[in-house]
């Protein structure tokens with residue numbers, strides 16, 4: 394089920410939570426009641442999402458409240474996005490201050506906040522350059538264009554091919570649904586973008602064979618491998634980490650052919666895995682990485698980062714009106730401040746270990762969990778077939794009990810809380826999950 398929660402922007406004006414005070418300038422009543430909001434959606438919003446009957450009022454830390462005043466422990470975080478939780482004071486004040494100073498100017502001019510964020514991102518990764526956009530799909534579009542221009546200008550490719558993995562997810566634009574190795578996202582949207590091939594994730598032999606075949610046709614000398622694009626851990630595809638051997642093989646094949654190894658870090662990036670970037674788990678540097686989601690802590694921003702050696706973009710090659718504007722970059726810098734000052738990576742590792750241990754204990758005691766997978770605070774519990782229910786049942790039951798999670802496919806319940814989640818909140822989540830299993834198993 395496609396899950397979409399209306400996540401709260403730090404500058405949104407929202408109703409006061411019960412028993413909590415806030416400056417009057419920051420908080421006003423929500424625009425309409427639950428019934429009015431749902432009616433407005435029924436009347437005027439395109440039905441592209443399957444939505445739960447939950448109308449969000451406001452949030453604080455790892456909690457959201459609905460318009461009826463019910464509180465939810467948020468282990469969805471806007472699908473792996475609100476890394477600092479909701480209404481984080483530093484994010485609020487950074488965005489508020491930037492809004493008062495200047496919030497948008499064109500990329501025809503220099504933007505100090507963008508320069509600062511670019512410096513911090515390249516310092517945190519193996520990349521040397523950043524291009525800013527607004528979402529994960531756009532970051533991947535930029536990477537796909539870069540790979541094609543690199544292949545055309547450096548490798549002499551007239552028919553560039555990008556290899557991605559089956560069961561991957563790279564976004565919803567035409568090129569990124571084509572990159573996504575799941576036919577359900579492509580159905581009825583053809584003709585798709587040419588130049589993509591797919592291999593089973595973590596299948597080293599299949600990857601090597603696909604690369605060999607691309608260069609093997611003597612009648613098509615311009616058909617060349619441009620890039621291998623991989624998630625370091627498949628998120629939407631079921632919280633499946635890549636093996637080190639798979640990333641090492643991809644690196645070697647790219648080195649041999651001159652193609653680019655590109656990591657889609659839209660879901661794994663910015664510390665969620667317990668390291669700043671997911672590719673770091675494999676000990677293999679990439680040429681290009683893409684990020685969005687946590688980069689602005691919920692304020693829309695994306696980025697494509699690349700090594701100088703493959704930086705083939707010049708003026709006019711790519712652009713975005715909003716990309717890297719002062720407001721979005723102020724949010725990005727506030728997120729980076731939290732990494733610099735709060736020991737966030739250490740916290741993610743500790744809370745991730747706690748979550749994993751708790752899920753493994755539940756697997757042993759409940760018989761409902763077949764496997765616990767993931768890194769840091771991107772964790773999935775694959776349900777057993779024998780348990781008789783699917784991930785959406787667990788997500789629905791948890792929501793009734795006051796906790797938000799997201800399915801990752803039919804059988805995997807995904808846990809992606811804010812990176813600032815506390816020990817007590819992880820314990821509470823595990824207790825609620827145990828109760829949900831009990832309730833779903835009850836005759």
Ligand code: PLP
Nearest residue numbers: 528529530562563564628659660
């Ligand atoms: N890439 C990955 C790995 C993702 O998980 C997602 C979204 O879930 C995207 C790309 C697309 O990001 P966006 O929805 O911001 O376009």
